[in-house]
Amino acid sequence: MTIAEDRTTATHPLDPMSADEVGQIRRVLADAGLLAEPVRFAFLALEEPEKSDVLAFTPGAQLDRRFRAILLNLADGSSRDVVVSTTRSAVDSVVDIDPVAAGQPPILDTEFELIEDILNADEQWTSALARRGLDPATVRAVPLSAGCYDEPGEEGKRVVRSLGFQQLHEKDHPWAHPVDGLVAYVDLTSRTVTRVIDHEKLPVPREPGNFDDPEQTGPARTSLKPIEITQPHGPSFEVEDSRVRWENWDLRIGFNEREGLTLHQLSFHERPVLYRASVAEMVVPYADPSPVRFWQNYFDCGEYMFARYTNSLELGCDCLGEIRYFDAVVADDLGEARTIRNAICMHEEDFGVLWKHSDLFAGSHETRRQRRLVISFFTTIGNYDYGFYWYLYLDGTIQLEAKATGVTFTSAYPERGHEYATEVAPGLGAPYHQHLFCARLDVGVDGQRNAVDEVEAQRVPVSEDNPYGNAFRQARTRLTTESDAKRLADNTRARVWHVVNPEVTNRLGQPVAYALHPQGQPTLLADESSSIHARATFATKHLWVTKYDPAHRYPAGDLVNQNPGGDGLPKWAAEGRGIDGEDIVLWHTFGLTHFPRPEDWPVMPVDYAGFTLKPVGFFDRNPTLDVPPTNTCHHEG
Known part of the structure; x- marks a missing residue:
């Protein structure tokens, strides 16, 4: 059920x-x-x-x-x-809502459905296609969020920009055939094309990208033997409505169309760790500065409500093992309920060795296996598919893994080459871009009064105390205000951030803590003067820390579509409120910088991004000493 x-x-x-x-x-x-x-x-x-x-x-x-x-x-x-x-x-x-100051509501499914009729009724668009020898009936229009630029007549108007992709037959994947050098600007309210930019006539790539066509892929391999995962006594978790209990973990599962899967009131051994966790925004900025593509950047959460397009997951395809599914309810454009069957998948996974030691002196040989609870969902937004996997481990570790797959957004690749794209098939380009996610982590480590220490490795120069130069130590800096707590990762220093509770200590007198371990990939690469920098300022830092405010929900602001920028984290952080020993929220930017490969075409193998939260002094010793050995572990002395 x-x-x-x-x-x-x-x-x-x-x-x-x-x-x-x-x-x-x-x-x-x-x-x-x-x-x-x-x-x-x-x-x-x-x-x-x-x-x-x-x-x-x-x-x-x-x-x-x-x-x-x-x-x-x-x-x-x-x-x-x-x-x-x-x-x-x-x-x-x-x-x-004031559309000039606050921005526009997200783009509707209804508006997606209208776009081809609007374009095909416009003489500028159809003439541009005719110059390329293209029948408008074969060109799929892709309406894309417009961003916020000084385009005359757009202020306060609800607009999108549309590119075209040719579909040669009903089962043909149009991403293989971009109609490049051409873009239409569309007013969604008047349902008119306000401008067509026909910058350059480029050949439409012809090679199919139909990864689901056996004629393109060749026969399926027969060498893979089945892998079966069974739990003959059933799973170890318990579910009551939206509440889940598993191996010392206790939490609630939520879902909404903007963030998708949300986790609430996570505790371990009845000790709180996180009040709420979600992916609150993501932005996909593109690097092609051409006149028809410079505006390409998509806030998939705030502009498209990307969890509306959550997949119904299937056993053996998306999830493997003893699965507990959860449905999700969203509303369609008319406000009618739509139930997404099997929107969320939950199961246990073996995750290799938890701990192991064979001791020379005591003669002991002990091994324990790690296990994790997996809670996930997958959504398709246009050409890309994203999976979000929350992992809870036996030792108190929390991890989020975002999986990016699907089809890379395409362009033409001219014979002269392309400085901002990879050629992935003959004449077909895949522009460089980033996938930048922002996790909102409403922390509550052993209570609601927390603080954040930036902790990193520090070299120690040769001195009287370090005559051989081998010493290094741990440096710790308390982040005391919101304006100070805008930080970048630094993997050369092993930089992490400890969320500490100054009021609670372990048996060694140390404050209990959880450490945020970033992957430390690049933040937003667009120039500081750019529109996307103003609108996605959250993505310019790996870490922001703000004092909890129930109105502060989304890092780029409540209304992202056509928002001029400045809302969300930059506005809140400018208040400079104290965050030392307060109810605080961490906002962590992580993601991928994607220089596409030929191997990413015609469908992209999963790429990964994420972060880890690990207990540091939260326990007095290894909390998994009571994990029993598996029945197959029979060590001989």
Whole structure:
């Protein structure tokens, strides 16, 4: 059974939104006169209660279930930010959105469906295709978020930019055939093309990229023998509604269309570690500065609500083993509930050796195996597919792994070469780009009053105390204000960040802590003067630390689409509030800088990015000494 099937009434403030609640929200809004015919839902999700209320909640206590909706009027482009209580059947607030100052609501499925009709009704677009000998009926239009530039007439308007890709037949993957050198600017409200830039006529690559066609791939190999994973006594975890218990871990699972999978109230041995964890934003900036592509950068969470496109996972394909699936409920453009079957996959995995030692003196030979709980979901946004895997380990470690696969975004590759793209097939380019994610980590290590120390290796010069020059030590710097806590990783110094609780110590008198280990890949590479730098400032640092504020939810601000920049983390950090011994939130940027390879075409093998949280003095000793040996471990002396 799944979360959506298990309950019709919420029993905890953080229970995910149900289909019944979506229906109730729609009725409340309609009764309030807020759902005229052209109005569409651009966003709908649980408005999580104040942290203090959640922490004080006791089973059976009364709940006030509140939800936030962003409503867009397709007829005039106006939008509203609305909060609704389903418990009281009331509209709590309605705020008109200023599109110039605040930005636009995310792009709707309805608008994607309109784009080809809009383009094919425009003489400039069809003439440009005719000059290339292309039938508009064979060209798939891809509407893409416009960013925020000084384009005349765009201020306050709801716009997208569209590139074209030729599809030669119904099963043909159009990404193999980019119609490059051509772009259309589209006003979504008036449903008109405002500008066509026909910069350069480039040949449309012809070689197919149909990775699912046996004629292209050749016969499937027959050499792989089956791998079977069984748990004859069932899994070790327990599930009650959205609550999960597994091997000293206790947590809640949530889901919303903007962030996808969220984890709540993670504790180990009943000691809190994280209040809430999610991937709160991601940006994919491209490096091609050509007149038809300079604007390419996508905030997949904030501009597209990427978890709307979460895959229904299948046993043996996406997940292997003894699986517990959870459904997820989202709302479509009309505010009708849509249940995503098997949206979240949870299972246990063997993860090799946990610890091992064969002792020369004591004659002992001991081995224990590591195991982890895997909680994951996969979403497809345009050409890319992203998987997000949270791992919980027996020793208290937490890890997030983002998996990027799918099809690289393509361009033409001219004979003269391309400074900002790789040729991945004859005449086909894949522009350089980055995938930069931002994890929001609302920490609570043994309580809500935490601090952050930057800890790194420090060389010690030759001196009277270090005559042979072999010494090095650990340097520790407390980050005391939000303005100071904008930090870059440095792998040459093994730099990590310790989230400490100054009020709680272990048996050695050390403050208990969890360490954030970054992978330390490049942050945003665009120039500081660029529009994308202003809009994705969060991605210019690996770490930000802010004082907890329930309104601070997304690192690039609430409304990202066509936002001019400056919202989110740069605005909050500028306040310079104290973060030493306070209720704090860590924002960690991690990701990939992708110079595509020929091996990434026509479909890309998974690439990985992520981070790790490891206990440091949180326990008095190794917390896995009680893990039993497996039945197959029979050591001889």
